[in-house]
Amino acid sequence: xxxxxxxxxxxxxxxxxxxAALLAAQAGMTTALVEQDxxxxxxxxxxxxxxxxxxxxxASKPLLDIxxxxxxxxxxxxxxxxxxxxKKDRFIKGSRQAxxxxxxxxxxxxxxxxxxxxxxxxxxxxxxxxxxxxxxxxLIIATGSTPASFPGLQADGDCVLDSSHILSLTEAPESLxxxxxxxxxxxxxxxxxxxxxxxxxxxxxxxxAPSEDADIGEALQKALKREGWTIHTGKRVSSxxxxxxxxKLTFEDGTEITAAKALMAAGRVPASTTLQxxxxxxxxxxxxxxxTDNQLRAAGNIFAIGDVNGRTLLxxxxxxxxxxxxxxxxxxxxEDYLPPAMPSCVYGHMEVMRAGATAKELLESGLDVFVSxxxxxxxxxxxxxxxxxxxxxxxWIKKEESFELRGMAATGHGVSHLIGAATIMVEQRWQQxxxxxxxxxxxxxDEALEAALSAPLEAL
Amino acid sequence: xxxxxxxxxxxxxxxxxxxAALLAAQAGMTTALVEQDxxxxxxxxxxxxxxxxxxxxxASKPLLDIxxxxxxxxxxxxxxxxxxxxKKDRFIKGSRQAxxxxxxxxxxxxxxxxxxxxxxxxxxxxxxxxxxxxxxxxLIIATGSTPASFPGLQADGDCVLDSSHILSLTEAPESLxxxxxxxxxxxxxxxxxxxxxxxxxxxxxxxxAPSEDADIGEALQKALKREGWTIHTGKRVSSxxxxxxxxKLTFEDGTEITAAKALMAAGRVPASTTLQxxxxxxxxxxxxxxxTDNQLRAAGNIFAIGDVNGRTLLxxxxxxxxxxxxxxxxxxxxEDYLPPAMPSCVYGHMEVMRAGATAKELLESGLDVFVSxxxxxxxxxxxxxxxxxxxxxxxWIKKEESFELRGMAATGHGVSHLIGAATIMVEQRWQQxxxxxxxxxxxxxDEALEAALSAPLEAL
Numbered sequence: 004x005x006x007x008x009x010x011x012x013x014x015x016x017x018x019x020x021x022x023a024a025l026l027a028a029q030a031g032m033t034t035a036l037v038e039q040d041x042x043x044x045x046x047x048x049x050x051x052x053x054x055x056x057x058x059x060x061x062a063s064k065p066l067l068d069i070x071x072x073x074x075x076x077x078x079x080x081x082x083x084x085x086x087x088x089x090k091k092d093r094f095i096k097g098s099r100q101a102x103x104x105x106x107x108x109x110x111x112x113x114x115x116x117x118x119x120x121x122x123x124x125x126x127x128x129x130x131x132x133x134x135x136x137x138x139x140x141x142l143i144i145a146t147g148s149t150p151a152s153f154p155g156l157q158a159d160g161d162c163v164l165d166s167s168h169i170l171s172l173t174e175a176p177e178s179l180x181x182x183x184x185x186x187x188x189x190x191x192x193x194x195x196x197x198x199x200x201x202x203x204x205x206x207x208x209x210x211x212a213p214s215e216d217a218d219i220g221e222a223l224q225k226a227l228k229r230e231g232w233t234i235h236t237g238k239r240v241s242s243x244x245x246x247x248x249x250x251k252l253t254f255e256d257g258t259e260i261t262a263a264k265a266l267m268a269a270g271r272v273p274a275s276t277t278l279q280x281x282x283x284x285x286x287x288x289x290x291x292x293x294x295t296d297n298q299l300r301a302a303g304n305i306f307a308i309g310d311v312n313g314r315t316l317l318x319x320x321x322x323x324x325x326x327x328x329x330x331x332x333x334x335x336x337x338e339d340y341l342p343p344a345m346p347s348c349v350y351g352h353m354e355v356m357r358a359g360a361t362a363k364e365l366l367e368s369g370l371d372v373f374v375s376x377x378x379x380x381x382x383x384x385x386x387x388x389x390x391x392x393x394x395x396x397x398x399w400i401k402k403e404e405s406f407e408l409r410g411m412a413a414t415g416h417g418v419s420h421l422i423g424a425a426t427i428m429v430e431q432r433w434q435q436x437x438x439x440x441x442x443x444x445x446x447x448x449d450e451a452l453e454a455a456l457s458a459p460l461e462a463l
Numbered sequence: 464x465x466x467x468x469x470x471x472x473x474x475x476x477x478x479x480x481x482x483a484a485l486l487a488a489q490a491g492m493t494t495a496l497v498e499q500d501x502x503x504x505x506x507x508x509x510x511x512x513x514x515x516x517x518x519x520x521x522a523s524k525p526l527l528d529i530x531x532x533x534x535x536x537x538x539x540x541x542x543x544x545x546x547x548x549x550k551k552d553r554f555i556k557g558s559r560q561a562x563x564x565x566x567x568x569x570x571x572x573x574x575x576x577x578x579x580x581x582x583x584x585x586x587x588x589x590x591x592x593x594x595x596x597x598x599x600x601x602l603i604i605a606t607g608s609t610p611a612s613f614p615g616l617q618a619d620g621d622c623v624l625d626s627s628h629i630l631s632l633t634e635a636p637e638s639l640x641x642x643x644x645x646x647x648x649x650x651x652x653x654x655x656x657x658x659x660x661x662x663x664x665x666x667x668x669x670x671x672a673p674s675e676d677a678d679i680g681e682a683l684q685k686a687l688k689r690e691g692w693t694i695h696t697g698k699r700v701s702s703x704x705x706x707x708x709x710x711k712l713t714f715e716d717g718t719e720i721t722a723a724k725a726l727m728a729a730g731r732v733p734a735s736t737t738l739q740x741x742x743x744x745x746x747x748x749x750x751x752x753x754x755t756d757n758q759l760r761a762a763g764n765i766f767a768i769g770d771v772n773g774r775t776l777l778x779x780x781x782x783x784x785x786x787x788x789x790x791x792x793x794x795x796x797x798e799d800y801l802p803p804a805m806p807s808c809v810y811g812h813m814e815v816m817r818a819g820a821t822a823k824e825l826l827e828s829g830l831d832v833f834v835s836x837x838x839x840x841x842x843x844x845x846x847x848x849x850x851x852x853x854x855x856x857x858x859w860i861k862k863e864e865s866f867e868l869r870g871m872a873a874t875g876h877g878v879s880h881l882i883g884a885a886t887i888m889v890e891q892r893w894q895q896x897x898x899x900x901x902x903x904x905x906x907x908x909d910e911a912l913e914a915a916l917s918a919p920l921e922a923l
Contacts, residue, residue: 018905046905052843055906059847060530063523067540070520075546080527080538087535094846319905326899346904383512386554387519417880423909424883426901439786441886444806445478445506445779446515449883 007112009035011332012126012139014118014278017044019309019321020145021102026329028109035137036111037118037128042102045147045310046318048095049167054190056091057170058350064197065352069389084198085173119279123304141304141332144285144293145321146278148271148310155242156182156267162245163265166191175200176263180252182240183268184211186349189223191266193351196230203233203262205252207269210236212349215412216361218376218396223414226353226392243267273311288313297339299328306332317347344430348419353393356422359410359429362398362463370409371401372463377454379415383446390416395455406460408433413455417448424452467572469495471792472586472599474578474738477504479769479781480605481562486789488569495597496571497578497588502562505607505770506778508555509627514650516551517630518810524657525812529849544658545633579739583764601764601792604745604753605781606738608731608770615702616642618727622705626651629726635660636723640712642700643728644671646809649683651726653811656690663693663722665712667729670696672809675872676821678836678856683874686813686852703727733771748773757799759788766792777807804870804890808879813853816882819870819889822858822923830869831861832923837914839875843906850876855915866920868893873915877908884912 009032013024016038024036041048061082070076106113114137116130126142128135150165152158158165164172166187175198181188184206192202204227206213210220211227211234224234239255243265250265273291280287285301286294292313293301301307306328309321323342330336349355365372380391393415399406409432411425431437435456443453469492473484476498484496501508521542530536566573574597576590586602588595610625612618618625624632626647635658641648644666652662664687666673670680671687671694684694699715703725710725733751740747745761746754752773753761761767766788769781783802790796809815825832840851853875859866869892871885891897895916903913
């Protein structure tokens with residue numbers, strides 16, 4: 004058993020952990036990064052990046068279908084899911100190697116194995132060569148999350164799949180049931196619909212994109228229904244199993260549906276169970292998320308960032324928390340963690356974007372909330388693609404005599420392109436007088452932001 | 464001869480003139496708008512909008528070609544230029560009608576005819592029904608610009624076309640010579656290349672996109688060359704004529720090239736010649752651009768906005784000037800006109816975007832200029848589309864101990880989507896400490912902005 008000592012050990016090499024290790028090494032700390040699986044974590048290997056690789060490569064398909072429907076184009080194209088998977092795998096492998104090289108060049112020790120706490124300054128790493136003990140002055144836990152499964156609703160790798168399984172398929176199923184109408188379910192549904200798969204999506208909450216306001220979710224739903232999706236919302240599932248070579252879903256009301264395959268994409272759970280957190284006094288919630296204080300501290304010298312602390316399950320949130328915690332550890336910063344306006348996107352043909360708060364969240368905080376909206380049908384870029392469904396929305400709160408921007412959201416084709424400008428506007432809490440501080444290029448989809456900001460306010 | 468009197472007359476119903484008329488009517492002025500041709504001007508009828516309608520509808524073609532080249536897709540698609548033209552024409556007609564309705568609802572009198580000054584408060588309008596005199600307290604001239612032509616290089620509507628002609632073709636020519644490597648030439652070339660037209664582009668200045676920095680123009684050029692374009696830069700043309708059913712271009716060095724059609728897209732000239740400007744003391748430059756003071760005033764009660772004043776030949780610049788002049792006229796504002804950071808885009812498969820100044824402009828002003836760059840190949844969204852050529856660039860000036868952002872530019876697929884965020888950053892003159900004031904969503908092309916802003920600075 005070897006023994007090593009570090010200024011900082013980081014547990015988990017996803018977007019949060021890798022970033023933290025790199026920043027710490029830059030700041031002069033001796034740093035080790037412990038990862039039991041592939042460098043890059045869920046985001047690079049089984050999440051954001053593989054989905055985007057497949058969506059990006061096939062982005063022409065739905066655009067072309069619109070033109071065919073409008074009799075502006077003829078002909079047929081066929082994508083090879085097998086070829087796309089190979090290309091995607093090569094890209095991910097290359098990215099992993101590039102990350103490994105970057106970590107090495109930064110002088111970071113990468114330990115491949117499963118880490119668990121042995122005490123407040125000690126980690127046991129179970130590697131292929133045996134157990135190794137590492138001690139640390141500070142520890143950052145960035146172990147992320149895994150797909151949720153429930154009794155009777157468990158991916159079996161046969162007909163009931165999780166997102167890792169489905170992102171490896173080399174042939175598209177004829178039909179697919181998706182349990183969960185959040186980002187993962189929506190993106191995978193969009194992807195397979197491009198290969199002719201008949202999509203059925205099931206969401207227990209009242210609308211798809213359940214973390215968004217209802218108007219966004221409902222507009223998205225309407226567009227997907229027009230594209231031929233079967234949508235069940237507000238319906239709870241009691242079981243999802245492989246039966247006679249098909250996936251069979253049973254709702255709580257007893258009705259059943261079947262499809263060639265099913266995807267479990269109903270939430271994620273923290274990867275915290277094997278960490279022996281009690282050995283260092285780290286607390287978790289009843290669902291396993293690591294409890295952190297206002298500085299993302301889980302115990303005296305231990306911090307938790309990214310999915311595993313349950314604050315915001317987004318890769319860029321983890322990266323931002325990494326930057327903050329390394330600043331705190333290196334003594335450069337001591338303020339509480341206060342994240343800037345959070346951006347999030349659902350990608351695909353019909354997209355969803357949001358920066359900052361939903362109207363619902365603000366209403367629940369007891370604020371005086373107003374919204375203004377602009378339909379994409381009035382935007383010439385949306386018109387040019389023939390993708391005119393959806394809208395952009397600004398969410399304001401009344402502050403004395405003026406209104407302050409607290410959120411922007413949109414659904415429609417290409418709306419993820421608006422996230423950068425919207426994030427800045429919301430972070431800076433623009434007022435109406437700021438709208439014309441900049442010139443909006445004509446014609447751009449950005450003009451839909453301008454239109455939403457300038458539209459009449461409606462009190463909620 | 465009827466006689467009408469208005470608080471404000473606006474000459475020209477393009478994006479500048481229409482906006483000015485609408486804002487003035489909103490502010491309570493009696494307003495007339497004089498237009499000799501179609502409402503909406505060049506932008507709506509023969510410029511930005513028709514080009515974008517055709518580019519948007521066919522956007523899937525180059526994306527699909529990439530996948531075919533990479534063996535991820537098979538099959539063939541064919542767009543019908545005829546069908547697309549009909550769709551485009553319907554959209555433009557509908558937009559014109561919508562604009563007409565909006566003007567009417569705002570209480571604006573629209574006069575169809577050619578206006579010319581009869582004195583400092585009087586305009587003669589030659590209409591189909593005869594001449595009409597209108598008097599005004601204030602006049603805004605927003606007559607725009609027309610394609611330039613030179614002796615021996617004139618569109619003849621046969622094989623030598625201008626942008627209006629070419630945007631009406633219902634069949635793509637086998638080959639096309641484009642004279643002028645600016646936005647119009649690049650967009651039209653991209654469009655017709657999607658229909659199999661062999662593109663040759665000729666630019667007198669040293670690189671394509673001649674108003675951009677050389678690194679942008681050269682990267683664009685490299686990408687277009689790979690797509691099969693023939694590119695002649697730094698070569699002057701002596702004649703371009705229809706000969707034996709073909710377009711024949713002769714360079715000043717005597718060499719000749721021919722193609723089925725040619726497009727003259729080498730600059731634009733002000734639409735100021737028939738206005739009788741001297742009758743109201745309005746001055747023009749030797750090339751015909753209306754001279755305006757710091758408040759865009761051309762004479763005591765007469766203002767000029769948009770292309771015709773020669774400041775910035777972009778639709779959104781005209782709209783911004785309209786807003787400013789109406790504020791001045793209505794007494795709400797009296798500061799000099801100081802436009803915010805100007806955005807501009809060249810659309811298509813390979814795009815160009817810029818917000819604010821080029822490095823060249825800043826160097827010529829004697830400033831201490833630095834640039835930082837990030838290649839798109841490192842961006843996962845660029846990777847997902849297989850469109851990894853190009854880069855994003857930040858242009859800084861040194862100010863005391865820090866650096867201030869004065870421009871951002873990019874070339875590559877989808878870079879027009881970055882213009883909104885880039886415009887705000889440049890307008891706000893971000894410093895390096897501002898880069899992480901916001902969270903950049905992962906994965907987005909926006910991360911290429913972040914990467915360019917964070918890259919090492921290079922002194923010019």
